[in-house]
Amino acid sequence: MKHSCGALLYSFCPVTNQVGIVLGLEGHHWLPFKGCNNFKESYEETAIREIKEETCNLLHVKTVNLEHHFNSRNKHYHIGLCYTPFKILKKFDKARSMTTIKEYIEKKKIHFFSLDDIANHK
Numbered sequence: 001m002k003h004s005c006g007a008l009l010y011s012f013c014p015v016t017n018q019v020g021i022v023l024g025l026e027g028h029h030w031l032p033f034k035g036c037n038n039f040k041e042s043y044e045e046t047a048i049r050e051i052k053e054e055t056c057n058l059l060h061v062k063t064v065n066l067e068h069h070f071n072s073r074n075k076h077y078h079i080g081l082c083y084t085p086f087k088i089l090k091k092f093d094k095a096r097s098m099t100t101i102k103e104y105i106e107k108k109k110i111h112f113f114s115l116d117d118i119a120n121h122k
Contacts, residue, residue: 005046006034024107056095
């Protein structure tokens with residue numbers, strides 16, 4: 001079974017004073033920042049690399065506590081929770097448009113979803 005490692009990013013919107021999560025758009029789905037591990041790479045190393053790549057090299061975390069585990073039909077997921085500054089949302093589009101690195105353009109865009117919006121399914 002393949003293993004996918006990464007994190008759900010959370011942030012604080014200074015305009016609305018709300019806490020929320022940041023997800024990335026892949027295809028038609030908003031997903032956390034995660035991916036499969038490379039040969040001889042630990043799950044935490046995978047999560048750190050995937051967060052860096054999928055945020056266009058804007059977020060560098062030193063550690064990820066991969067405390068959430070779940071399975072799909074083909075993968076076992078190891079997911080942590082990491083803080084990201086809200087300013088990443090403004091920087092992402094520019095960083096993505098200026099790179100040709102394949103791993104950095106996996107997410108089409110990123111978006112902040114407040115916990116209130118999530119609770120109300122907006």
